[in-house]
Amino acid sequence: MVKKLRSIAVFCGSSNNVDPSYLDLASRVGTALAQADITMVYGGGHSGLMGAVARGTMAAGGCVTGVIPGGLFTNGIEAGDITTLEVVDDMHERKARMYDLSDGFIGLPGGLGTFEEIFEAATWTQLGLHSEGRTKPVVLLDQDGFWDGAHALLARSFEAGLLREKNVSIIQPAKAIDEAITLIQAGFTHETPAFVTPPRNKGA
Numbered sequence: 001m002v003k004k005l006r007s008i009a010v011f012c013g014s015s016n017n018v019d020p021s022y023l024d025l026a027s028r029v030g031t032a033l034a035q036a037d038i039t040m041v042y043g044g045g046h047s048g049l050m051g052a053v054a055r056g057t058m059a060a061g062g063c064v065t066g067v068i069p070g071g072l073f074t075n076g077i078e079a080g081d082i083t084t085l086e087v088v089d090d091m092h093e094r095k096a097r098m099y100d101l102s103d104g105f106i107g108l109p110g111g112l113g114t115f116e117e118i119f120e121a122a123t124w125t126q127l128g129l130h131s132e133g134r135t136k137p138v139v140l141l142d143q144d145g146f147w148d149g150a151h152a153l154l155a156r157s158f159e160a161g162l163l164r165e166k167n168v169s170i171i172q173p174a175k176a177i178d179e180a181i182t183l184i185q186a187g188f189t190h191e192t193p194a195f196v197t198p199p200r201n202k203g204a
């Protein structure tokens, strides 16, 4: 069964020291989500692509939910600058909450924190750990080949027999924002992976 997308989490870099085109991409993703009436869920940061996607969504009249661990970061966004800011106890709770709030995930250029979130969210789809066992797709969006290395690694894993064919499409590439949203909509289903019974919503 396919359901209308209500929210997408955006995982992206917190660094300000990046090519302005990355900040622009993040801002345009925010605008597009607002225009599609899709709530943007993210890590509640103020800096880098994180701040840019939040400001882009808000400026276009959209909804932003930030989820941030209390006391861990000094560069969080001000609660009044976004629609909702949830403060949680730690990083594990934060990621679980972001996944729960989202129908799918867009990965923009980022560093280790971004990689962690992308691969964990995809693994939860593989294992059926998302709420109600839902399949929540992950789309890696870039315009300059930033994610080519990640897709090459996934292909290598598949060729080596380490990544199952049915799981290859959990993480997909996109070069355009509307393509990313369409891919998430197409892959967001209630199918429960056959090898996980019953579906659970708690993970690592």
Ligand code: AMP
Pocket (backbone or CB within 6 Å): 010, 011, 012, 013, 014, 015, 042, 043, 044, 045, 046, 050, 068, 073, 074, 075, 076, 110, 111, 112, 113, 114, 115, 117
């Ligand atoms: P990174 O790619 O290493 O910059 O990490 C970005 C990802 O990790 C984001 O999607 C956030 O969820 C989380 N993160 C890293 N730094 C921060 C920060 N200063 N404030 C909030 N979240 C952060």
